[in-house]
Amino acid sequence: MGTSSPMAxxxxxxxxxxxxxxxxxxxxxxxxxxPGTFRVAQPYDQxxxxxxxxxxxxxxxxxxxxxxxxxxxxxxxxxxxxHSLTLTHRxxxxxxxxxxxxxxxxxxQDIAQWIQSELKSxxxxxxxxSWVQSMQHDYFYGSxxxxxxxxxxxVDFVGLQPMLQMLSAxxxxxxxxxxxxxxxxxxxxxxxxxxxxxxxxxLADMYETLVLNEHTEPCIVSLAAEGLPRYLIPPHSGFIAxxxxxxxxxxxxxxxxxxxxxxxxxxPWQNASVDRMSHYGTMDLYDxxxxxxxxxxxxxxxxxxxxxxQQYGExxxxxxxxxxxxxxxxxxxLFPSWGLELVAHWYWLKVTTKGVPVLSLQNKHRRAYxxxxxxxxxxxxxxxxxxxxxxxxxxxIERRILVSVPSQHSRKPSVFRILESEFFPKSDATANDKxxxxxxxxxxxxxxxxxxxxxxxxxxxxxxxxxxFARNLEEGVISWGNEPMRYQYCGRGSESTGLVQDGFLxxxxxxx
Numbered sequence: 220m221g222t223s224s225p226m227a228x229x230x231x232x233x234x235x236x237x238x239x240x241x242x243x244x245x246x247x248x249x250x251x252x253x254p255g256t257f258r259v260a261q262p263y264d265q266x267x268x269x270x271x272x273x274x275x276x277x278x279x280x281x282x283x284x285x286x287x288x289x290x291x292x293x294x295x296x297x298x299x300x301x302h303s304l305t306l307t308h309r310x311x312x313x314x315x316x317x318x319x320x321x322x323x324x325x326x327x328q329d330i331a332q333w334i335q336s337e338l339k340s341x342x343x344x345x346x347x348x349s350w351v352q353s354m355q356h357d358y359f360y361g362s363x364x365x366x367x368x369x370x371x372x373x374v375d376f377v378g379l380q381p382m383l384q385m386l387s388a389x390x391x392x393x394x395x396x397x398x399x400x401x402x403x404x405x406x407x408x409x410x411x412x413x414x415x416x417x418x419x420x421x422l423a424d425m426y427e428t429l430v431l432n433e434h435t436e437p438c439i440v441s442l443a444a445e446g447l448p449r450y451l452i453p454p455h456s457g458f459i460a461x462x463x464x465x466x467x468x469x470x471x472x473x474x475x476x477x478x479x480x481x482x483x484x485x486x487p488w489q490n491a492s493v494d495r496m497s498h499y500g501t502m503d504l505y506d507x508x509x510x511x512x513x514x515x516x517x518x519x520x521x522x523x524x525x526x527x528x529q530q531y532g533e534x535x536x537x538x539x540x541x542x543x544x545x546x547x548x549x550x551x552x553l554f555p556s557w558g559l560e561l562v563a564h565w566y567w568l569k570v571t572t573k574g575v576p577v578l579s580l581q582n583k584h585r586r587a588y589x590x591x592x593x594x595x596x597x598x599x600x601x602x603x604x605x606x607x608x609x610x611x612x613x614x615x616i617e618r619r620i621l622v623s624v625p626s627q628h629s630r631k632p633s634v635f636r637i638l639e640s641e642f643f644p645k646s647d648a649t650a651n652d653k654x655x656x657x658x659x660x661x662x663x664x665x666x667x668x669x670x671x672x673x674x675x676x677x678x679x680x681x682x683x684x685x686x687x688f689a690r691n692l693e694e695g696v697i698s699w700g701n702e703p704m705r706y707q708y709c710g711r712g713s714e715s716t717g718l719v720q721d722g723f724l725x726x727x728x729x730x731x
Contacts, residue, residue: 237340
């Protein structure tokens with residue numbers, strides 16, 4: 220990873236089942252996530268005037284006793300909302316009839332109580348208090364930023380997709396492009412120059428193309444579009460901008476790399492709120508069966524691993540909504556079709572900069588957390604009777620909580636490092652001089668965050684990582700989606716016209 224590893228070294232504390240994640244980090248040398256990105260100061264259901272929109276800039280809060288504030292909200296019942304007040308008696312009765320002791324609604328209640336218990340155990344640690352206090356600085360509220368991030372000149376990859384598809388098909392005959400089999404889909408390849416140099420690319424040249432930065436430093440891509448928008452590409456990373464209809468092109472790339480050890484995906488699930496606010500396009504739940512996960516997982520044996528570990532190691536993590544149908548389809552249908560068994564169900568708890576959940580844990584209509592369902596490739600050596608993923612019980616799967624402050628809509632925290640430390644054998648860590656975050660801080664009351672960060676940065680570079688439906692890039696990861704560079708926008712303009720730094724990533728003061 221060179222000297223750029225801090226991109227993923229954001230674990231402040233790992234204690235028991237909980238990971239405390241630092242939202243602010245220096246993603247690349249001399250670059251920062253834009254100040255003011257993490258500006259959630261008040262719980263959504265405790266401050267009606269508060270909006271999670273990044274366009275407003277709340278005042279920096281003063282936290283005299285963050286522990287008291289957190290303890291209060293963990294036990295506080297939410298105020299009645301307009302939605303709950305307008306529920307008819309018939310709808311309430313219908314909802315009650317659907318609920319039984321084994322129903323998912325009861326499970327959600329148990330999960331909320333479990334999260335509440337786990338979070339309370341962290342409140343009085345020095346690390347948690349320091350973490351809350353660190354979020355009271357100007358960085359979180361953008362008071363010294365000239366303007367908020369703007370997407371006015373950022374490229375609308377989704378809107379341009381039909382045109383780019385047509386241009387891409389123009390390189391071959393129309394009949395050949397329409398009749399080619401899935402195995403014939405092969406993405407082009409473009410290597411970027413390193414050393415933070417400016418690389419110019421045409422939109423057509425980067426669509427359905429594996430764009431790679433194989434250097435130890437990030438590079439900046441300038442696109443030939445209005446405003447000359449610029450995008451920051453992390454070191455040792457790559458991306459492919461393409462739609463689901465061409466996802467079979469990932470097969471050839473996976474074969475050339477020996478397959479992927481970790482696949483993380485955040486599908487654009489259908490959601491009433493998303494459809495209403497038009498944040499992004501959604502897809503049908505059953506379109507996920509088109510993803511050739513079996514062909515993307517590792518096929519070549521990793522150096523230094525036993526044969527059984529090789530057949531039983533690869534991990535697929537799927538971000539899910541809190542809808543019971545989504546969870547059921549992923550566990551009971553998708554995972555078996557991909558040759559996976561359920562091994563863990565993690566939860567991302569979203570908190571404010573005061574360290575309290577963004578929604579009351581007793582809120583029945585909106586949850587303060589989102590789930591990550593994790594499957595592992597079923598060993599070919601296991602008896603067939605043990606290969607049924609639906610047989611897993613809540614007591615037999617791992618639960619973890621990831622606690623952090625949310626940023627842009629639907630943007631998730633990185634989980635690659637945590638997946639590595641949780642699911643890959645320590646023999647790999649020894650062979651590659653890797654010290655996992657869990658090895659460093661497990662059962663430690665109040666570890667030094669700087670020491671944890673330095674040791675966690677020794678993470679292995681041998682694991683192949685793939686993110687599907689990505690909207691930002693990460694060091695050491697190949698990212699695929701119809702807008703994988705969305706949050707890599709770092710400004711616009713040229714040296715002659717002048718640079719406007721209105722992106723999601725900004726230079727550090729020494730570089731600006």
